[in-house]
Amino acid sequence: MASKSFIEVQSESHFPLENLPYGVFKPEPDSEPRPGVAIGDYVLDLSAIASAGLFDGPILKNSDCFNQHNLNKFLGMGRPAWKEARATIQKLLSSSEPALRDNASLRQKSLLPMDKVQMLLPIAIGDYTDFFSSMHHAKNCGTIFRGTENPILPNWFHLPIAYHGRASSIVISGTDIVRPRGQGRPTGNAPPYFGPSLKLDFELEMAAVVGPGNELGKSINVNKAADHIFGLVLMNDWSARDIQAWEYVPLGPFLGKSFGTTISPWIVTLDALEPFVCDAPKQNPQPLPYLAEKISKNYDISLEIWIKPAGEEHSCVVTRSNFKHLYWTLTQQLAHHTINGCNLRPGDLLGTGTISGPDPESYGCLLELTWNGQKPLSLGGTTRTFLEDGDEVIFTGCCKGNGYNVGFGTCKGKILPSPQ
Numbered sequence: 001m002a003s004k005s006f007i008e009v010q011s012e013s014h015f016p017l018e019n020l021p022y023g024v025f026k027p028e029p030d031s032e033p034r035p036g037v038a039i040g041d042y043v044l045d046l047s048a049i050a051s052a053g054l055f056d057g058p059i060l061k062n063s064d065c066f067n068q069h070n071l072n073k074f075l076g077m078g079r080p081a082w083k084e085a086r087a088t089i090q091k092l093l094s095s096s097e098p099a100l101r102d103n104a105s106l107r108q109k110s111l112l113p114m115d116k117v118q119m120l121l122p123i124a125i126g127d128y129t130d131f132f133s134s135m136h137h138a139k140n141c142g143t144i145f146r147g148t149e150n151p152i153l154p155n156w157f158h159l160p161i162a163y164h165g166r167a168s169s170i171v172i173s174g175t176d177i178v179r180p181r182g183q184g185r186p187t188g189n190a191p192p193y194f195g196p197s198l199k200l201d202f203e204l205e206m207a208a209v210v211g212p213g214n215e216l217g218k219s220i221n222v223n224k225a226a227d228h229i230f231g232l233v234l235m236n237d238w239s240a241r242d243i244q245a246w247e248y249v250p251l252g253p254f255l256g257k258s259f260g261t262t263i264s265p266w267i268v269t270l271d272a273l274e275p276f277v278c279d280a281p282k283q284n285p286q287p288l289p290y291l292a293e294k295i296s297k298n299y300d301i302s303l304e305i306w307i308k309p310a311g312e313e314h315s316c317v318v319t320r321s322n323f324k325h326l327y328w329t330l331t332q333q334l335a336h337h338t339i340n341g342c343n344l345r346p347g348d349l350l351g352t353g354t355i356s357g358p359d360p361e362s363y364g365c366l367l368e369l370t371w372n373g374q375k376p377l378s379l380g381g382t383t384r385t386f387l388e389d390g391d392e393v394i395f396t397g398c399c400k401g402n403g404y405n406v407g408f409g410t411c412k413g414k415i416l417p418s419p420q
Helices: 046-051 070-075 077-091 103-110 135-146 222-228 240-249 270-275 330-338
Strands: 022-026 034-039 041-046 111-113 118-120 128-131 162-165 170-172 182-185 193-196 204-210 229-236 261-263 277-279 296-298 301-309 315-324 349-351 378-380 383-384 392-400 407-416
Touching: 034 046, 041 046, 041 103, 046 077, 046 103, 077 270, 103 111, 103 407, 135 182, 135 204, 162 315, 182 240, 193 261, 193 330, 204 330, 222 229, 222 240, 222 330, 229 270, 229 392, 261 407, 270 277, 315 378
Parallel strands: 128 349, 170 261
Antiparallel strands: 022 034, 022 118, 034 041, 041 111, 128 162, 182 193, 204 229, 204 349, 229 261, 277 296, 301 315, 301 392, 378 383, 392 407
């Protein structure tokens, strides 16, 4: 692979030639959405590259996948198409390749400053599933709500637990989140509280973007599951803890979660993440055969949470965690999802659940960081137990290579007051 692009890429950039994440954008407010790839501070318009005939490999040569309003068609074409596209784009952007470098009119048409375009949801999300795959998060939540004796229920160590989420309220980074209203647990003999959530929280997650799916009634083998995962995004699964705590028994999350979920605009491919593979945690007891992997791997992705309190100029780091803390792997999550014959489709989103590490500084939500409001969190000159109106939450994620980064950019959202 060429190691240098003719596009200048700053050393701290999340988007060097080694990354090339995919997104969907509009160059102008009235433009049609089109797929793009991030390179440095620019977006490469893949529809312009395709129209110029530069995707000349056997799979993509006659395809219209980059003339769509989302990436779903490309995702459904599978790993051979993804690899061909990556090789072609890396070659076109390399300093030694003249096809784009020396074509001034095509460069002007296809390379657009990132800060001038509008990023959109990169996929049409038919279905969204949220897992519960961090042992540290499961233990902390269990301790808070059930005590220290049996914080993690026995089934958690046998299967990747999840629930079906609301795809319609998934929004792109930068979208404001309106504080939800709902019921909360009653006090004494009073009726349940109703009004704006008093315990609004974030959840540090990542999400796998599904590529080719499976037929209804047929499952995906855990050792082949990676071929069905295109890449990863950052995800903030906002949570109203008071609404959630009152409603989730016996059927699980509903209104406490469905009011908003934010994802980052750039999908970082598994191919770009391959240099950052690391061993997954040892699983005890041994998983059942359908979840037993020949190679069980995670990714070394450093994750940070920043909060910019309402009315404050500066943001504060409140968490430093890592994707490698997940107990259940992406491939186990996907294989388990289909073991009953459930059919996944291109563009489906599989959230990891909150990614918490073993130390208080690595907890992935305010529920853990403040121990359900008992230990206020210091944010410079102010404190928080849960989020207040006007607070902005920013997630970042990055892999550190040898002289380069493979990053995800940011995933951010600001809290607006509840409607009256």
